Amino acid sequence: MAEEKAGRFPDPHEFQVPPELEGWEEMYPTHHLFSADRAEWEKQQFWYQDKIHAPDPLPPLDLIFQEAWQISLSQYTTRVFCIPPAQGIAQRLMGCYLYICAVAPPPPEIIQEKAGHFEKRVFYVFEHYDELWDKWLSKFKKLGNEMDAVNIPEELPKFVPEDKVIPAPTGYYVSYDIIAAFDTLVNQMFKGWQYHFEMLNLTYLAYLMFADVARKLFPGISESAIGKMVAGAYVSMFRPEEELCRLARLATSLRGAAEILKGANGVEEKISELNKTPDGRQWLEEYEKAKDPWFHVSCGSGWFHYEGSWITHPEIPFNYIKGYVERLERGETIERSLDNIEKQREAIVSEYRALIQTDEDRKSFDDAYKVIRTIYRYAEDHLFWVEHWFHTIWFKKIRQLGSLLAKNGMIESPSDIFMFNRYEIPELLTELSTWWALGEDIPHRGTYYKDKVKKRRKILDAARKWNPTPALGVPPEEVAEPFTIMLWGVTTDKVKEWLKGVDVSAGADMNEIKGFASSAGVAEGPARVLKLLKDIVDLKPGEILVCPSTNPSWAPVFTQIKAAVTDIGGLTSHAAIVCREYGVPSVTGTGISTSVIRTGDILRVDGDTGVVTIVKRAS
Amino acid sequence: MPYVLDLRELDKHSLPVVGGKNASLGEMIKAGIRVPPGFAVTTDAYIRFIDKAGIRDTLFQVLSDVNAGDVASLDGASGTLQRRIAETPLPSEIRDAIEEGYDRLCRECGVPETPVAVRSSATAEDLPTASFAGQQDTYLWIQGGARVTHHVQRCWASLFTSRAIAYRIRNQFPHEKVYISVGVQKMVNAKAAGVMFTLNPTDGDASKVVIEASWGLGETVVSGSVNPDRFVVDKVILEAGVKNISAKHIECVFDPKQGKVINAEVDPKRQCVCCLEDQEIKELVKIAKYIERHYGKPMDIEWAIDSDMAFPENVFIVQARPETVWSRKKTQSVIGAKSGYQLLMEQAMKRIKIPQ
Structure with missing residues (x-):
């Protein structure tokens, strides 16, 4: 294999995925693929694999969340709250994996123009945060309940019920319902994701601001210390x-x-x-x-x-x-004392505050802290309501549609519906409606769809076995986009680590991996590498969890593991927050842990310094 | 004034009779900090010695003719005076007082012939804050009453090294107003030892404790003869954000064959092993914070961890003095008084450079 050019990752337009993945492109909409007509721009960007949102190859329908956040996250930065030098985050797919890129800052005159809007709009939000949050939650709950109420027919009746015809026909029937249902669900999903970022960009910006103030006052203060000052206990x-x-x-x-x-x-x-x-x-x-x-x-x-x-x-x-x-x-206490967590946080803040040497600096610290505490709850709460509650409702409704398709022979099993992207599903549903409407003994293209599902599942399996390159393109000269730094933890060091890890075969000799010291403490124990989130059942108490990224819904697991190591996750990634809350040492954003570490390796995780050492390889 | 005072009887007010080092140890014991037991031979013992032995006048006579710029004259006077002190027999009441003090210490430790450190602690009348740091001798691992008294006498003699004499002349301290006390303190059988600062000496950051540590006794760290392990620990959440582990090629340990402490080679396998456990680091930081709070200013602390005792009873403080470099600087605001909105706007305009 040719040597990689120093300081850059493979050119996305020359990059070859393994042959087993052949045909992967047809699963996705074309605007999500690297394309010749946009090649000049694409070649100059830095595309890194988004392991936070898509650690696994993307089933076609699950791409909808990514499509939705690409629009929503970007628009809040560029056109709603107008963070002056920041632009959006663009997405592309490569071999079924999602790559993202923070777009370079706009021309100076645009930055100036945005600054004016920013000042007015953003400060308003901070001044009215509590009231805005109440409004946010009630409209979001309303949206979720509406989604839950979308009518999805359980079956296609031989004849429509009489009460839908007499005394007056409803005028539209199941054939319309199934087409309309999916459209409605898609629209609701997009709307939900528009809501998702309503205050999130500002929250992250405020966090970065506070972290910066803390770092100026206490050089070398750790992320976990900043996190401890900011995090709340009473969160959804x-x-x-x-x-x-x-x-x-x-x-x-x-x-x-x-x-x-x-x-x-x-x-x-x-x-x-x-x-x-x-x-x-x-x-x-x-x-x-x-x-x-x-x-x-x-x-x-x-x-x-x-x-x-x-x-x-x-x-x-x-x-x-x-x-x-x-x-x-056994007489143990199972609840965490939330009051204690609150008190501990207050004690930490006042101890740092007491270390500040001048009154001026103390004022800045107090003001910065007030800003972040006002809004930080949003970062912690939106997650439950959108990614968990709302998505769970979505999956239920989509499975009901899948079930209808399966019952009528269009696909084998209800979950096969996820093998089609959101632009293809209307085609399946329209054919189902047509087939029902045409009467008895009509053929449909079920075999064609079923074959497609088989082929796609095979490609996704192959993609799962493949270790994708961490990045494509050229590392940027500067980053101004708050999510890139905060959520994905993209920094110079990170990019260098990735460059080291490009040649995965070199991973066999690596025995030290660096990441963010995101939750304090040191632990040693056997690794459990969970590339797929569903494999969590294999995890045994006392093991060290190694995964692309952790998640709050695993909460009870955190009382069992000794430490957590993730590939991706920056300053307040989900993993970092949860580990700190549970007092579990963690190193996040290592970039390459899941490809270098194997289950059974004995690890030493130093959550104070951000170093993971492979003490002994599993035999 | 007695010739010998238990460290527990001392506090900062005892400085004129026992010197800064001993007074500070007493002060810490009173504050509940774990300091190895011991006693101070007071400046009165020294004064009594030079009076009783009739050498007081000779001493200062010799010194009056010394020219600080003339090395030969300095060395000549120094040699004469040190010999004089060493050869003059100790008055019995002083000898008895020191030996009794040592016996009491041995009984308290439950170890006959308890090894002790014998350290000089000089003090200048009317100039309680004068620093004579590092000018006088320290003898480690001394055992037996006779050897202890012998080394006390050697400490006294160290008041007349060429360097000490020159320093006093240069700073215009009258020789006859500079006295010396000696501390006799149980040796910590140190597994590891070193120094720590209650602020980061590199940048003055008051939110950090910086620990430098190496194998064996702390002398290698203090003298700079090894590259110590270095830990920068956050005072609030007690995390060691920096842990630099160095190759610590020698360690200062007691060699029973030679009957003295030596700088021994460290087994190559152990050189790059971190010499402190996490719990020891945390304990040291807790103590450092406590000492800083007690004195109300940034401090420079020597510590040692005993290998025979159990954690945390094995963590000892052997010295603490005010930090001098950063404490003298005027504190300046880092950010200035800004509003949350100003800060937010600045953050929004920021771009983060990624050097290529």
């Missing part, structure tokens, strides 16, 4: 786990419930046993209450249909509850 992200604790505690106070929940039976048997007694029914009632919204959490990040959620996989919350009941019976 921790509610699912709190609900589990509450249900576990309730079970121990009710007759028989704890015994049933601790048993080896499956969820369905447990529910039917619980239903037999009044105490059991009381517990089930509370469980049902907790489910919406709090158990609408993805088992992974919320970005992939196959991750499932606590709704589709009730055995997950049931297992967690079982564990908590057992701990309660």
Whole structure:
């Protein structure tokens, strides 16, 4: 293989994916592919793999979230709140993996113009944040409930029911409903993602500002220290786990419930046993209450249909509850004291504050802190409502459509629907409607679609086995886009690490990997590499989790692992927040851990310095 | 005034009779900081010695003729005076007082012939803050009453090294007003030792404790004869953001064969091993913060970790003095008084350069 040119990654237009991936392009819309007509621009950009949103190859329909955030994130920066020198984040796909690039700053006159808008619009938001947040939450809940209420026919009736014809025809029927349903869901998804970024860009900007102030006052202050000053305790992200604790505690106070929940039976048997007694029914009632919204959490990040959620996989919350009941019976405390977390945070802030040497600096610190504390909750709360609650509803509705397609022979199984992108699905649904409308004994193209699904699944499997290059193109001279630095943690050092890791075969000799020291402490133990989020069931207590990125819905897992290591994740990535909250050492944003570390390797994770050492290789 | 005072009886007010070093140890013990037990031989013992032995006048007579710029004259006087002090027998009451003090220490430690460090602690009348740091001798791992008294006498003699004499002449300290006390302190059988600062000496950042550490006794670190391991620890959340591990090729340890401390080669395998455990680093930082709070100013601290005792009882402070470099500088605002909006606007306009 030819030597890589120093200081740059492969040219996206010359890059070859493995032959097993042949045909991957046809799964996706063309604007998401590198294209000859945009080659000149594309060659000059820096494209890095987005392991936060797409650590795995993208099933065609799951691309919708990426399409939606590309628009929404970018527009808030460029055209809504007008962060002066920043532009949007562009996306491309390569071999089923998502690559993103922060677009270079606009011309100076545009920056000037944006600065004027920024001042007026952004400061308004900070002044009215609490009221804006209330409005945000109520409109978002409304949107989610509307999505949940979209009518998706369970089947195609032989004849439409009489009440839809007499006394007056409704005028439109199931053939319209199925086409309209998908369009509505897509529109709602796009709207939800527009809401998602409403205050997020500003939150990240405020965080970067506060972090900068802290670093000027205390050179070398760690990210985890800054995170500890900023993070809140009463955030939605921790509610699912709190609900589990509450249900576990309730079970121990009710007759028989704890015994049933601790048993080896499956969820369905447990529910039917619980239903037999009044105490059991009381517990089930509370469980049902907790489910919406709090158990609408993805088992992974919320970005992939196959991750499932606590709704589709009730055995997950049931297992967690079982564990908590057992701990309660051993006399352990299972709840984290949120008051203590708040107090600890306040103590840390006042200790730093006391170290500031002048009154002027103290004023800046106080003001900066006030700004970030005003808005930071948004970063923590939006995540639950959008990626978890809203996406869980979406997946449920799409599966209902998939189920209708499968019942009528268009695809094999309901989840095959995710093998088609959002532009193709209307085609399938329109054919289904047509086929039904035409009458009896009409052929449809089910075989064609089923073959397509098979072929695409094969490509995605091959893509999963492939280790994609961390980046394409030329590293940039400067970055002005807040998400790039904060969320993806793209820095000079990171790019250098990636350049080192381009030749993955070199990884075999590496025994030290650097990343962000995102949660303090040092731990040593065996690695569990989870490239796929669903493999979390393999994880054993006392192992060190190594994964593309972690997620708050794994919350109960964090009491079992010794440490966490992620490929991607910057200053306040989901992983960093959760690990700090749980006191688990973590190193995030290593770029290459999942390709260099193997399950069973003995690792030393130093969350103070951001170094992961492979102490001993698994034999 | 007694000839010998237990360190526990001392505090900062004892400085005129026991010198800054000993007074500071007493002060720390009173504040509840773990300091190895010991006692101070007071300046009165020294004054009594030169009076009783009738050498007071001779000493200062010799010095009155010395020319600080003339090396030969300095060395000649120094040799004469040091010999004189070493050869003059100790008055019995002083000898008894020191030996009793040593016996008490041995009984307290439960170790016969407890190894001790014998350190000079000079003080100038009317000039309590004069710094004589590093000018007088220190003897490590001294065992037995006779050897202790012998080394106390050697410490006294060290008041008349050529360097010390020249320093006093240059700074116009009258020789007869500079006294010397000696500290006798149980040796820490140090697994690792070193120094720490309650601010970052590189940039004056008051939110950090910087620890320099090496294997064995702290002398290698203090003298700069090894590249120590270096830790920069955040005072608030106690994280070591920087851990620089160096190749520590020698360690200062007691050699039973030679009966003295030596700089021994460190096994190559151990050279690059971090000499402190995380819990030890955290404990040191906690102590450093406590000492800084107690004195109300940035401090420069020597410490040692005993290899025979259990954590955290094995972490000892052997010296603490005010930090002098950064404390003298005028503190300036780093940011200035800015509003949250100003700061936000500045952040929004920022671009982050990625050097190619």
